[in-house]
Amino acid sequence: MSLFDMKGKVAVITGSTRGIGRAIAERMAEHGAKVVISSRKADVCEEVAKEINGKFGKGTAVAVAANISSKENLQNLVDESNRAFGKIDVLVCNAASNPYYGPLAGISDDQFRKILENNIVANNWLISMVVPQMIERKDGSIIIVSSIGGLKGSTILGAYAISKAADMQLARNLACEYGKHNIRVNCIAPGLIKTDFAKALWDNPENLKASTARSPLQRIGIPDEIAGCAVLMGSKAGDFMTGQTVVIDGGATIS
Numbered sequence: 001m002s003l004f005d006m007k008g009k010v011a012v013i014t015g016s017t018r019g020i021g022r023a024i025a026e027r028m029a030e031h032g033a034k035v036v037i038s039s040r041k042a043d044v045c046e047e048v049a050k051e052i053n054g055k056f057g058k059g060t061a062v063a064v065a066a067n068i069s070s071k072e073n074l075q076n077l078v079d080e081s082n083r084a085f086g087k088i089d090v091l092v093c094n095a096a097s098n099p100y101y102g103p104l105a106g107i108s109d110d111q112f113r114k115i116l117e118n119n120i121v122a123n124n125w126l127i128s129m130v131v132p133q134m135i136e137r138k139d140g141s142i143i144i145v146s147s148i149g150g151l152k153g154s155t156i157l158g159a160y161a162i163s164k165a166a167d168m169q170l171a172r173n174l175a176c177e178y179g180k181h182n183i184r185v186n187c188i189a190p191g192l193i194k195t196d197f198a199k200a201l202w203d204n205p206e207n208l209k210a211s212t213a214r215s216p217l218q219r220i221g222i223p224d225e226i227a228g229c230a231v232l233m234g235s236k237a238g239d240f241m242t243g244q245t246v247v248i249d250g251g252a253t254i255s
């Protein structure tokens with residue numbers, strides 16, 4: 001068996017209709033996992049699940065729409081995933097929100113709360129819903145998609161960066177709480193990746209130049225360059241890894 005084999009595993013990935021989440025879902029499916037495709041839009045989830053089934057075989061993917069800001073939606077995501085595949089072995093908390101760019105003095109309370117609720121509290125909700133079955137089986141891998149924003153100060157992404165730093169601590173806390181049940185909890189911290197979410201940071205040539213000028217690889221990343229680490233964390237290759245944050249940023253944070 002390959003170290004990275006995910007045959008027999010079921011992975012639920014939030015925000016998996018495009019960008020990083022979709023790349024993770026596709027690569028996990030390619031490595032043999034059953035995957036649950038989720039975002040706010042049911043029709044898009046169905047389309048993506050259909051495409052993955054077309055590529056990797058019927059029954060590989062199912063679609064369950066869920067807005068991460070709704071506890072009911074997340075419970076339904078867990079229930080429907082269990083109904084479709086019988087269990088959840090790997091949970092990827094990938095979807096996040098950032099409704100505000102600018103100095104912290106200008107952020108509204110509602111915007112600040114939304115960022116903290118969707119990017120931290122909702123992750124804890126979803127993880128708490130999935131963990132009991134992982135405890136029963138004494139096996140599970142939880143992956144939170146954080147950001148290098150959580151490792152540095154920022155003049156425009158303050159609240160978002162706070163939420164992403166908190167995700168790293170959430171992973172450390174939960175790794176300590178659940179380690180005795182053989183549940184691993186890790187973060188991936190991507191640098192700038194070419195997705196809709198980060199468009200404002202790469203669409204404009206000046207911003208792009210500023211983001212990549214001091215980066216060793218001198219470019220931004222693509223979603224697929226994040227997926228391999230998620231496969232590692234979700235497969236046997238990651239069995240002894242927990243509480244960690246793996247930075248994937250072309251070297252941006254070390255230069």
Ligand SMILES: NC(=O)c1ccc[n+]([C@@H]2O[C@H](COP(=O)([O-])OP(=O)(O)OC[C@H]3O[C@@H](n4cnc5c(N)ncnc54)[C@H](OP(=O)(O)O)[C@@H]3O)[C@@H](O)[C@H]2O)c1
Nearest residue numbers: 015017019020039040067068095096147192193195197198
């Ligand atoms: N791109 C980057 O440069 C970068 C860097 C560091 C970290 N990240 C992190 O990577 C993760 C994924 O971002 P991405 O860049 O891949 O974004 P993306 O390409 O815009 O994809 C976001 C996905 O999440 C879904 N989504 C958005 N809001 C949601 C909500 N409230 N509930 C459920 N699903 C929701 C979207 O579908 P719908 O809109 O249809 O719901 C879509 O499937 C985020 O946690 C982000 O913070 C990104």
